Amino acid sequence: xxxxxxxxLIDDLxxxxxxxxxxxxxxxxxxxxxxxxxxxxAVIIQVSGLRPDLVHEFHDVNFIFxxxxxxxxxxxxxxxxxxxxxxxxxxxxxxxSLPLMGSAIFIFWNAIRFIIEENARMPDLHWNHCYKDxxxxxxxxxxxxxxxxxxxKTTCSxxxxxxxxxxxxxxxxxxxxxxxxxxxxxxxxxxxxxxxSIVATIMxxxxxxxxxx
Amino acid sequence: xDQSPSDNDNHExxxxxLWGELAVNAQKGDKKAYRSLLNxxxxxxxxxxxxxxxxxxxxxxxxxxxxxxxxxxxxxxxxDRPFKPWLxxxxxxxxxxxxxxxxxxxxxxKTTLDNPDFLKNYVTNPGASGEYKDIEKALASVxxxxxxxxxxxxxxxxxxxxxxxAMNMSESAVKVSAHRTMKKLQDMLT
Numbered sequence: 001x002x003x004x005x006x007x008x009l010i011d012d013l014x015x016x017x018x019x020x021x022x023x024x025x026x027x028x029x030x031x032x033x034x035x036x037x038x039x040x041x042a043v044i045i046q047v048s049g050l051r052p053d054l055v056h057e058f059h060d061v062n063f064i065f066x067x068x069x070x071x072x073x074x075x076x077x078x079x080x081x082x083x084x085x086x087x088x089x090x091x092x093x094x095x096x097s098l099p100l101m102g103s104a105i106f107i108f109w110n111a112i113r114f115i116i117e118e119n120a121r122m123p124d125l126h127w128n129h130c131y132k133d134x135x136x137x138x139x140x141x142x143x144x145x146x147x148x149x150x151x152x153k154t155t156c157s158x159x160x161x162x163x164x165x166x167x168x169x170x171x172x173x174x175x176x177x178x179x180x181x182x183x184x185x186x187x188x189x190x191x192x193x194x195x196x197s198i199v200a201t202i203m204x205x206x207x208x209x210x211x212x213x
Numbered sequence: 214x215d216q217s218p219s220d221n222d223n224h225e226x227x228x229x230x231l232w233g234e235l236a237v238n239a240q241k242g243d244k245k246a247y248r249s250l251l252n253x254x255x256x257x258x259x260x261x262x263x264x265x266x267x268x269x270x271x272x273x274x275x276x277x278x279x280x281x282x283x284x285x286x287x288x289x290x291x292x293d294r295p296f297k298p299w300l301x302x303x304x305x306x307x308x309x310x311x312x313x314x315x316x317x318x319x320x321x322x323k324t325t326l327d328n329p330d331f332l333k334n335y336v337t338n339p340g341a342s343g344e345y346k347d348i349e350k351a352l353a354s355v356x357x358x359x360x361x362x363x364x365x366x367x368x369x370x371x372x373x374x375x376x377x378x379a380m381n382m383s384e385s386a387v388k389v390s391a392h393r394t395m396k397k398l399q400d401m402l403t
Contacts, residue, residue: 013281088301
């Protein structure tokens with residue numbers, strides 16, 4: 001390409017320039033997402049109905065630990081998404097390790113529970129209820145996270161999409177802990193997480209299309 | 214005079230600061246600052262690419278793509294961050310994207326006879342003449358008549374009918390002769 005065409009390109013880009021509002025700091029962008037997602041989650045939980053033994057569960061250390069871990073994974077995954085939708089991730093690429101570490105602890109924790117409890121039963125009665133509730137809980141967080149990430153320009157769409165999926169799965173998982181009375185690992189794995197694995201696979205195929213720029 | 218390391222550091226820091234300032238002004242709509250920024254980063258991007266590519270022409274294409282990407286993602290630059298890591302993330306992304314597309318299309322396996330590099334390397338390169346000498350040596354092992362028929366038909370591009378007329382032979386005899394010569398050359402050269 002000649003210098004003339006580079007000059008012409010620079011001329012064109014300069015002519016097209018309009019004032020751009022810089023993208024707010026990722027932490028600032030995380031806050032509205034968290035408010036929107038958790039408010040929406042609260043509404044869906046109210047509509048679906050709280051589990052009757054919720055007050056009792058809040059005295060269970062295991063329940064509190066799992067809930068806290070899920071909130072940590074959701075928020076850190078969203079924060080990582082917010083950083084990764086900027087080309088250089090603002091120098092904080094290591095942030096992906098937080099939700100990944102949280103997820104690893106979650107899997108390890110459930111593996112231990114599975115061995116100790118020896119209970120992987122999943123009554124059919126609760127399948128549709130959890131499936132529908134989980135998807136309903138995820139719709140708005142999915143939309144908001146994709147819209148937020150599309151405001152930026154990622155240079156690693158696969159990593160960012162992985163973070164999106166972990167965040168959304170965690171949000172829905174938190175919601176289902178408030179509505180579903182079945183605490184067994186088998187039920188959680190199949191009814192609370194598996195549907196999101198399917199959604200994640202579909203979103204994975206759409207990654208390039210969603211975040212192309 | 215050689216620049217000391219501290220001079221280089223100062224130069225790095227100053228160009229990064231300058232580009233960062235220009236980018237912040239460009240975000241506010243300052244076209245003059247934006248033009249300066251693009252003119253400044255263009256040679257930097259090209260220089261950073263040119264050493265790591267198999268074909269130096271690609272550097273120009275990727276630089277162009279990178280400039281367009283800088284334009285599209287200008288709002289993602291933050292004035293409180295250094296400019297070069299942001300720019301290089303875009304440049305590396307575009308380089309990877311370009312190479313992925315290029316190799317997916319198998320463009321590296323295609324060329325045309327208009328490509329001067331190809332002509333220089335494979336057609337007019339005296340270093341490659343040894344390959345043709347092998348063929349000439351093999352042709353010397355057949356009869357002069359067979360050699361002449363083969364050269365006229367397969368090298369010079371005459372038709373079997375034209376060769377037959379020139380050699381005062383039947384057309385089918387020319388084809389048989391050329392076929393036998395070809396077979397013999399294949400046996401000798403493989």
